[in-house]
Amino acid sequence: MKHIYAKSLSEYKAPSQYEKAKIIAAARRLKKKRKLPTSIALEEETIKELKTLAHWRGVPYQILMRMFILEGIHHSRVADSR
Numbered sequence: 001m002k003h004i005y006a007k008s009l010s011e012y013k014a015p016s017q018y019e020k021a022k023i024i025a026a027a028r029r030l031k032k033k034r035k036l037p038t039s040i041a042l043e044e045e046t047i048k049e050l051k052t053l054a055h056w057r058g059v060p061y062q063i064l065m066r067m068f069i070l071e072g073i074h075h076s077r078v079a080d081s082r
Helices: 020-031 044-057 061-080
Strands: none
């Protein structure tokens, strides 16, 4: 079985589909909601890559990670509803 890695997809290097102003506005709006701290063990290279992507998109890397997680949950729910 061949593995497909996100970094090998053309979409990975495509320009950001996110607008910085909307991300910051959403972050401020959601900041008021209570969040539970959690931890995740990631390889150093993965963290560096996240920080690079976050810098490129103009958002903090923790917010970018949260966006990726929420987006993944959304896609999973959409796929499950089919």
